[in-house]
Amino acid sequence: MNSKKINPKLSACTALLAGLSLLPLLGSAEEAKPTPATPKPAQRQLKLGGQGIEQERSFEHIESGKWTGPKTADGQPDIQGHWSNTIANHNNFTDPQGGIINDPNPNRIAHGPREERAPSRVSDPVDGQVPFQPWALEKVKDFQAHFHDPIKPQYIEPLARCAPGGVPKSLFWHGYEISQYPGYVLFQFNSGTRIIHLDDKPPLPANIKLWNGDSRGHWEGNTLVVEVNNHNGKALFGRSGEFISENGHIEERYIFKNDGSRYLYQAVLTDPTVYTRPFTVSIPARKWTEKDEPNGWHFEVEPATHAGNNLILDHYERVCTENNGGFGLVAAEGKK
Amino acid sequence: MTTLTSFKRENRLTSAGMAIIIGVLLSGCLITQAVAADKKIPRLSHGKPDFSGIWQTTSAADYDLEPHSNRKDAPPGAGIVAGSYIPYLPKALAQKQKNFAARATDDPALKGYTLGVPRGIYYPEPFQIFQRKQDLILVHQFGHSVRTINTNNTDHPKDPYDWWLGDSRGHWEGDTLVVDVKNFNDKTWFDRAGNYHSDALHVIEKWKFIDPNTVEYQATIEDPNVFSRPWDISVILYRHREKNFQLIEDYRFTLDYDEYYPPKPEKP
Numbered sequence: 001m002n003s004k005k006i007n008p009k010l011s012a013c014t015a016l017l018a019g020l021s022l023l024p025l026l027g028s029a030e031e032a033k034p035t036p037a038t039p040k041p042a043q044r045q046l047k048l049g050g051q052g053i054e055q056e057r058s059f060e061h062i063e064s065g066k067w068t069g070p071k072t073a074d075g076q077p078d079i080q081g082h083w084s085n086t087i088a089n090h091n092n093f094t095d096p097q098g099g100i101i102n103d104p105n106p107n108r109i110a111h112g113p114r115e116e117r118a119p120s121r122v123s124d125p126v127d128g129q130v131p132f133q134p135w136a137l138e139k140v141k142d143f144q145a146h147f148h149d150p151i152k153p154q155y156i157e158p159l160a161r162c163a164p165g166g167v168p169k170s171l172f173w174h175g176y177e178i179s180q181y182p183g184y185v186l187f188q189f190n191s192g193t194r195i196i197h198l199d200d201k202p203p204l205p206a207n208i209k210l211w212n213g214d215s216r217g218h219w220e221g222n223t224l225v226v227e228v229n230n231h232n233g234k235a236l237f238g239r240s241g242e243f244i245s246e247n248g249h250i251e252e253r254y255i256f257k258n259d260g261s262r263y264l265y266q267a268v269l270t271d272p273t274v275y276t277r278p279f280t281v282s283i284p285a286r287k288w289t290e291k292d293e294p295n296g297w298h299f300e301v302e303p304a305t306h307a308g309n310n311l312i313l314d315h316y317e318r319v320c321t322e323n324n325g326g327f328g329l330v331a332a333e334g335k336k
Numbered sequence: 337m338t339t340l341t342s343f344k345r346e347n348r349l350t351s352a353g354m355a356i357i358i359g360v361l362l363s364g365c366l367i368t369q370a371v372a373a374d375k376k377i378p379r380l381s382h383g384k385p386d387f388s389g390i391w392q393t394t395s396a397a398d399y400d401l402e403p404h405s406n407r408k409d410a411p412p413g414a415g416i417v418a419g420s421y422i423p424y425l426p427k428a429l430a431q432k433q434k435n436f437a438a439r440a441t442d443d444p445a446l447k448g449y450t451l452g453v454p455r456g457i458y459y460p461e462p463f464q465i466f467q468r469k470q471d472l473i474l475v476h477q478f479g480h481s482v483r484t485i486n487t488n489n490t491d492h493p494k495d496p497y498d499w500w501l502g503d504s505r506g507h508w509e510g511d512t513l514v515v516d517v518k519n520f521n522d523k524t525w526f527d528r529a530g531n532y533h534s535d536a537l538h539v540i541e542k543w544k545f546i547d548p549n550t551v552e553y554q555a556t557i558e559d560p561n562v563f564s565r566p567w568d569i570s571v572i573l574y575r576h577r578e579k580n581f582q583l584i585e586d587y588r589f590t591l592d593y594d595e596y597y598p599p600k601p602e603k604p
Contacts, residue, residue, distance in 0.1 A: 073381060135601045135602070136599065136601075139599035140599075142599075143599070152596075153593055153596040154596040154597060154599070156593075156596075158590070158593070158597055161590065161593060162589070162590075163587065163590045164480075164585075164587055179466065179468065179473065181388065181466050181467075181468070182388075184466065186466055186473065186475075188473070188482060192480070192587070193475055193480060193482045195464070195475065195583065197582070201580045201582055202580055204582075204584065208584060210584070210585045211585060211587055211590070212585055232597075232598075233597070233598035234590075234594075234597035234598050235597075236597075236598075243597075243598050243599060244598075245598055245600075246598070302493065304486075304488075304490040304491075304493075305490055305491040305492065305493060305494055306488075306489055306490040306491060307489070308489075312488060312490055314486070314490070314493065315484075316493075316497065316499065316503075317483070317484075317499040317500060317501055317503075318482060319450055319481060319499070319500045319501070
């Protein structure tokens with residue numbers, strides 16, 4: 001699409017979106033680390049549990065198998081706590097440490113050979129690309145072409161409007177907290193909350209569509225297996241625009257290491273209306289505990305006020321600041 | 337009873353002996369019942385009441401906390417305020433009246449805003465409580481907003497922000513969960529009638545089981561910028577017991593841009 005050809009009906013919208021488009025830029029300016037002008041011979045050191053978003057460039061595989069760690073009273077592997085992905089944010093789905101596609105700011109574009117960065121989140125097929133049907137690939141390219149020039153509302157990433165991150169993006173958008181209850185695993189994400197049913201309540205009727213889908217799970221040893229249906233298809237996988245549709249199905253496997261320090265997320269995404277074949281997404285995650293320093297992106301905790309000497313952590317309210325408004329509120333505030 | 341019948345049939349006891357046995361059995365039954373009534377309240381393993389479940393009020397409180405006649409947008413109601421009326425300061429009452437006049441457009445709930453505390457509790461939609469020893473997580477279906485009540489002997493932050501849902505610190509007084517909530521922003525209302533508060537709002541909630549499926553929810557509300565004295569409200573919450581009832585995600589504030597996603601094939 002040619003960005004010069006603006007539908008007159010959209011012109012008011014465009015003015016508005018020019019302001020709104022700053023949202024993702026501001027977000028990335030805060031997050032992206034400028035690459036030095038003179039390339040260094042050695043890569044910047046990354047540290048698990050350190051500062052910054054990127055914590056490692058490669059990660060260990062974890063096999064499904066027995067769970068030998070502690071269990072909750074109702075018999076689930078006890079994996080409660082603060083978790084976050086170790087690789088990158090949602091700037092780029094298939095080149096996670098590669099920066100935002102078509103970023104006009106040269107300081108934010110990744111330099112150096114591709115193999116020096118973390119692998120694609122698409123682990124199968126081996127080319128690391130989402131096997132899109134031609135029409136869908138065209139839509140993704142179109143989104144990428146306009147992400148920095150959002151002349152239409154659909155070029156605004158829904159997360160910038162405080163929509164829930166959806167599956168799987170929530171798993172690489174800030175840290176999150178997992179808690180467990182008889183019959184449930186609860187994910188409190190930075191943007192959105194997922195209730196995973198382990199109970200035997202039936203799935204929701206198929207015509208009810210949700211940002212986070214409808215999640216039904218069970219434990220197989222060290223692995224939480226979750227079937228996700230009822231997607232509304234609206235939560236893009238990142239600033240690179242990949243998506244699943246309302247017809248999609250996701251089978252997730254959260255494979256926990258027996259020492260409770262890490263898990264590997266592996267999900268098979270199937271959607272015969274968007275993809276040419278099912279594909280697999282892999283995301284590594286690590287647990288953050290009281291032993292870690294707070295991290296402004298992965299581990300946004302504060303020491304709680306209490307009489308004792310031990311460290312108890314608070315995590316403040318998870319309500320997106322533009323939430324309660326998004327598009328409409330931005331318009332209303334723009335008039336003032 | 338089977339035992340007694342068989343005793344009687346076998347005729348091995350005098351009537352006096354029988355009376356004593358019945359007396360003993362009856363008193364035993366009464367004691368057991370009293371204990372059972374107490375035990376019937378669900379409890380976590382540490383013995384405190386377990387509010388886990390999906391709750392909702394049948395109260396019409398959200399239309400208007402105060403007594404009101406019927407009107408086009410509300411049924412008549414006696415309100416839920418102790419003493420019937422909210423003790424507004426004169427200037428604040430004028431603001432409330434402005435809010436009331438503009439309620440069809442200015443009620444934050446219309447935009448899918450997080451409802452705040454205590455409105456989220458008596459808003460006529462379900463919310464689910466997930467409870468552990470150290471906290472209760474409340475997931476409200478409306479807006480799918482999520483609130484934590486800390487029950488880990490911690491106090492409010494020393495350097496707080498203003499939050500939509502405030503900062504909630506709970507403790508147990510017997511079987512009553514008492515929650516102190518403050519550090520609010522001023523962006524929520526109490527109801528559709530424009531009753532409101534400032535960022536100085538302070539809410540003290542009391543949660544108490546009446547029976548295993550019914551909770552009495554009381555709140556004391558104070559805000560020196562808006563009210564002349566603290567005031568109390570009370571509603572009853574009922575457990576959803578419909579077969580297979582479950583929360584359904586409802587991020588209402590996203591509906592305004594629903595049409596722009598996801599990408600769809602071009603129409604021929």
